[in-house]
Amino acid sequence: MLPRIPSSDGRPAEIPRGPIAPALPATRLARTMESLPPPRTPAELLGATSSRFSMAEARRIVGEQFRANPAIYWVDLLVTWVLGIAAFRLVREASLGVGLHLLLFVASCLLIYRAGLFIHELVHLPADRFRGFRIVWNLLCGIPFLIPSFVYYTHLDHHRRRHYGTGHDGEYLPLSHRSRWWIVAYLAQSLIIPVLAVVRFGLLTPLTWFHPSIRTWVHRRASSMIIDPMYLRPLPTDRVLRTIRLQEVGCFLFIVAFATLIFLGHQPMFVLYQAYATGVVVVTINAVRTLAAHRWLGEGDSMTFLEQLVDSVNMPAGSWWNIWWAPVGLRFHALHHLFPTLPYHALATAHRRLMAHLPADSPYRVTESRSLLAELRSLWRRSATGASPPRPANPLVPAPLANRSLESVGNR
Numbered sequence: 001m002l003p004r005i006p007s008s009d010g011r012p013a014e015i016p017r018g019p020i021a022p023a024l025p026a027t028r029l030a031r032t033m034e035s036l037p038p039p040r041t042p043a044e045l046l047g048a049t050s051s052r053f054s055m056a057e058a059r060r061i062v063g064e065q066f067r068a069n070p071a072i073y074w075v076d077l078l079v080t081w082v083l084g085i086a087a088f089r090l091v092r093e094a095s096l097g098v099g100l101h102l103l104l105f106v107a108s109c110l111l112i113y114r115a116g117l118f119i120h121e122l123v124h125l126p127a128d129r130f131r132g133f134r135i136v137w138n139l140l141c142g143i144p145f146l147i148p149s150f151v152y153y154t155h156l157d158h159h160r161r162r163h164y165g166t167g168h169d170g171e172y173l174p175l176s177h178r179s180r181w182w183i184v185a186y187l188a189q190s191l192i193i194p195v196l197a198v199v200r201f202g203l204l205t206p207l208t209w210f211h212p213s214i215r216t217w218v219h220r221r222a223s224s225m226i227i228d229p230m231y232l233r234p235l236p237t238d239r240v241l242r243t244i245r246l247q248e249v250g251c252f253l254f255i256v257a258f259a260t261l262i263f264l265g266h267q268p269m270f271v272l273y274q275a276y277a278t279g280v281v282v283v284t285i286n287a288v289r290t291l292a293a294h295r296w297l298g299e300g301d302s303m304t305f306l307e308q309l310v311d312s313v314n315m316p317a318g319s320w321w322n323i324w325w326a327p328v329g330l331r332f333h334a335l336h337h338l339f340p341t342l343p344y345h346a347l348a349t350a351h352r353r354l355m356a357h358l359p360a361d362s363p364y365r366v367t368e369s370r371s372l373l374a375e376l377r378s379l380w381r382r383s384a385t386g387a388s389p390p391r392p393a394n395p396l397v398p399a400p401l402a403n404r405s406l407e408s409v410g411n412r
Helices: 023-035 042-046 055-062 070-090 098-116 118-124 131-142 180-191 193-207 212-221 238-263 269-293 305-310 333-338 344-357 363-367 372-383 399-407
Strands: 004-006 012-014
Touching: 042 305, 042 363, 055 344, 070 098, 070 118, 070 131, 098 118, 098 131, 098 269, 118 131, 131 238, 180 193, 180 269, 180 372, 193 212, 193 238, 193 269, 238 269, 269 372, 305 333, 305 363, 333 344, 333 363, 344 363
Parallel strands: none
Antiparallel strands: 004 012
């Protein structure tokens, strides 16, 4: 007997019946795709499917999973943060052996990485809920890690169907159509991003207090977690600007306090080197995860919803390794683009349900990759013939659209 779940009108409904494809054929499909010439466009991927997808059917299959559980968020964040900071501190214990130092360093990096990635959940949580959680995350992670939540407000534009993969989307580059050097350069910048973060909040923040043109330049070009170096961030509303300034001051004061403790000898210089090394490792892991999150088949033009879906990637639900390099649900990136408000703790269940009950030729099935290495290998193969297409000029976002984009997260 199939489980009964609520339908969109509130009445119980059975999970839709139809052609069922178990998980194993999906894995075989991923392996088959690897053996074929790499697809150059989303349309080529859709050609292997029915090119039909029902959002209503997918929502019925997912069922009651859309409500975020505050207890899971709080326990996960606090336990992760405490263990991560404890491991970070123990790395400096001279009585421990080299092997244990390295183990603690790796553990601290992975735990700090996981705690930091809750910034992604903050953007998608309902604006009228989790306010205390937002404040605590910024105090524990956002400000000390120099990634206050405002730097990720523009992530919502990555999910707007008209913006995805275009000049309005700062989180997208047509990497499948560009030289492999773009991939190498993207990974190499992980070595300087921790330093740039200190410059952004320790030097540029006070400069913005003295001249509005500096304020505008810093906001548009140095205030977003993006991968497109040409991206220009829309100007904020007054309410959002107040949030930004408050978080900027917090980061600036943290840098001043940290530098003062080192200067006065209350903290050893080793802490500074360790913080830099931790930052490099965390940013590098996130960069690798980002490369595997999409297939980067867009060429700068708008894509249909199904093209955006198959351009995104899910990893197998049962792999324990994926939890470490793509934590907080980010291993189900295609599913996240399908349902951006689905909380991270529900993604694994939702993915298993969709893979079990969607038709065998559903476009959703080609979103699953066999592994991280398989997806990176595939991107490398596609970029081998990467003749760079001209990227459209980066048009300025109209003021009403910019206000609408940032207003929705202004109280975060």
